[in-house]
Amino acid sequence: MLQAIRDRITGIVAWVIIIGISITFALWGIDSYLRRNVRTYVAKVNDTEISERAFRRAVQQQLRQMRVLMGNAFRPSRFNTPEFRRRVLDRMIEEELIVEAAHDAGMAISDAYLASRIRAIPQFRKDGKFDRARYEAVLKRQGMPPALFEAQVRRSLLVNQYIGAVTGSALATSWETAQGLRLQAQQRRFAHVRIPVARFRDQVQVSEKAIRDWYESHRKDYQAPEKVKLAWIELDLDDIARGLEADPQEVRKRYEERVKALANQEERRVRHILIQVPTGASEADEEAAKKRIEEIRREILSGKIGFADAAKKYSQDPGSAKQGGDLGYFGRGVMDPAFEKAAFSLEKGKLSEPVRSQFGYHLIEVEDIRKVTPPSFEELRPELEKEAVREEAEKRFYEKQDELANLTFEHPDTLETAAQSLGLKIHTSDWITRKGTAKGVTANPDVLEAAFSDEVLVQGNNSLPIELGPNHVVVVRVVDHRKAQPLPFEQVRDRIRKALIEKKAREQARALGEKLLGRLRAGEPLEKAAQALGLEVEQEDFVRRDEGKLDPKLVREVFRMPRQAPGKRTFTGFTLDNGDYEVVVLQAVKDADPGKVDAGRKASFARNLARLSGRRELDAVIASLKAKADIDINEDMLK
Known part of the structure; x- marks a missing residue:
């Protein structure tokens, strides 16, 4: 049971890493692998169960997203409804159906592609390159075996692959485009x-x-709303870091490692020309972009125009076009992998073949190549000291986090034991409702849901550790409760x-x-x-x-x-x-006249129509999958 709690804490923290990968659906339902002896489920999709814990985590993830989107206008009570929870569950069911359909269609994520996506995650990179030791250390601190993390990433990529296969084939006919333009500007x-x-x-x-x-x-x-008074203890990595000083020997060691890593590295000053290809573009748009970049390349090779002038005239990169495509100096591990490979394989002054990146087609020219000059120890010392303190603080934070989970579970009716053992202060609140407060711990939707949950409010237990942010957790309990009461008529x-x-x-x-x-x-x-x-x-x-x-x-x-x-x-x-x-x-x-719309706007409108068409096709596919599936929903869990 204690390990299950630890899994829950670290799983939430690890979510930050997974969100760093561009995916269409949140990774809901995965943590069912982490939990054993599940006796109940919120839903069952064919032979796969969606556990209560997976569902609760998905709800909290969605609440956090809504809080970010709505800012100060966010009110947890607006989303504390069966309808909201049902929408979250529907999304989880849809994802599970997509995963099954992808497997049935023979889709798979290759080990090479999986590795390339994981290597691109910033949390696993050091000095611009993937660092295996850091990868393993980060996952170890999260309590997550690499095999499980890789399975989670593979699943999310598989979902993307299936969605792309369905939506990528959608097209907008010229008639649909014309009709849409007539209506849009009507x-x-x-x-x-x-x-x-x-x-x-x-x-x-x-x-x-x-x-x-x-x-x-x-x-x-x-009625006067139901109210509670809360007590809580917080564990914050930043608080731990403020009480630490860097070991001088450790700082010097880090500097020597940094210098060694930079010894054989080089930086390149590059110019480029970009012809964009939007995500989900049709084959015709893809071919048109490639043809255009080839035309520009021929014009440069013929001597009719210089590279910098061509970039100013043709490039669709708003950040560099006015500078003649100049991207300045950069090292490895910064740019798109395909772009980087081409840039670091070119000789100085040579013009590349067309290069396809995630943004579109590029032409690349290397202006200069220079060796990386390591900064002096004094220049790097503040950064290295901060890095050393941070890593030591992280180590202590995760040790204390495990102890916090254990002590608040073993002593469910008090926070005193954990507070004394960990040297933490017990904080208390005034009366709060389900709407919470404007700021602070009692404004957090996860805290409010826990405070008014059956386990904490009715049974009187401590909550499980709740993540307030990266490396910041809190455990709460209810110290007083006032039920909802009718307001007097005069009031x-x-x-x-x-x-x-x-x-x-x-x-x-x-x-x-x-x-x-x-x-x-x-x-x-x-x-x-x-x-x-x-x-x-x-x-x-x-x-x-x-x-x-x-x-x-x-x-x-x-x-x-x-x-x-x-x-x-x-x-x-x-x-x-x-x-x-x-x-x-x-x-x-x-009605508007489609003939008077310029080609660029017309093409953009057609792409948007194609995306909408793709979304409709995906909705139709999901509806078909639902109709064929055996889906059992535990409605009591949604109340």
């Missing part, structure tokens, strides 16, 4: 009447009885009154809008009907979908309206997000 002219909700608020009367009746029938909506009376006024005002705005729509249905002109009701008509000339001056919902609804049939009007009504009611009469639709 313009619409319309007249509209806005009925402000504000004009009715002062007219609405709400009785005391209505307020009381609403309170009695909606008591569940007016919510004004809130209910305002809500009822707003509700009735919106109803009256809508009712007046419906009267206007009724007159339009009877054939009355908009101007006359509006005037009869004391309303004003606003006229909008041709607007585009990306119009920024009008209410976004108004624009969306206008472009959802069907074209007017000959001799008939098209009109509609709807409530805006602020409560105002809009009545719209569509007057004219003007």
Whole structure:
């Protein structure tokens, strides 16, 4: 059991390494290999179980991603729903189906390709090169055998391979592209009447009885939320590092190793010309880019243009084109592998053949070659001291992390034992709800989920170690609990009154809008009907979908309206997000002319359409896989 807990802690930390690899799906479900004697599962896909622990980790990973995307607007309570958990589980099921389908299709990731991707991970590189000792040391600190890590990476690459095979074959026909361009830049002219909700608020009367009746029938909506007080202990690598000093002998040793590693290395100053090939490009786009780079190469070889001038004129690398393609000096392990191989195999002043990298096709010219001059000891000493302290701090952190996990598990009803043994301070919070606080430990969604979990809140145990960030973990427990309680009527009376006024005002705005729509249905002109009701008509000339001056919902609804049939009007009504009611009469639709769109924009639009088509094809494939699969979902786990 203790080892399972250690696996859980280190697995979360190790996730940072795996995220460094570009993958389409998060690596959900893998850690089922780490857990034995699983008696329950959240879902079973054919013969493969998705464990509760794998599912919980996937939920937490998604919550962390949402927190990054939403920033201060993130509220954990918005995602603490069965619907959110179901979406996460659906993604896990889809990934498992893709893995099985890839195996059935005979797909596989070669050892050579797997090795190349792992070698490219920055955490495993030293002085610009893959370092086997560092690779093993990093994984050892995470408690993860290399074979297991490699299996995880191989799985994620396999998922990518299958997705690429499905989506990469999608194309956009010229007709689809033309139709899409017509619609994308389409313009619409319309007249509209806005009925402000504000004009009715002062007219609405709400009785005391209505307020009381609403309170009695909606008591569940007016409650003081459930609250807890927490205690926690933190283990932070940075805190450990601040108390350490570098060993002078270790620093000198590191310098000598650095000098030795640089002894035979060289740097090259390179110019390049890039013709981009977007991810998922069609074979035609690929061939066009290759043909273009070959044309540029012939022009340079003919002497009609110099390399630097050609780069300024043709290169699609915005970072170097204006400098004549100059990338400056760089050593090995910095550039794309294919680019690096070509650059370091060229003689000075020679022009390369076209080189295909992950970005597109390149022409490369080596301007200069120089030996790497090692910096002096004094120049490197601050960096080496920091590096030595960091590695020693990491070593101590992972030792203490294991001890923290063991002690808080062996003494589940207290944090005192672990705090005293590890020299850590016990922190406490004031009352907090499931929404947490604006910052600090109690703002972390993982902490909040643990605090209100059955194991911590009901059973009174310490939480498992929770990762707040890289090399920063915390264990929490609940020291006091206050259940949700109904708020007194007097405390919510004004809130209910305002809500009822707003509700009735919106109803009256809508009712007046419906009267206007009724007159339009009877054939009355908009101007006359509006005037009869004391309303004003606003006229909008041709607007585009990306119009920024009008209410976004108004624009969306206008472009959802069907074209007017000959001799008939098209009109509609709807409530805006602020409560105002809009009545719209569509007057004219003007499609864009695809023939006036430049070739570059047209090609880009076609690629985007192809990607959308590929996504639809992938969705269809996944739907088919689901229909054929035996999927058992434990709905109780999602509540």
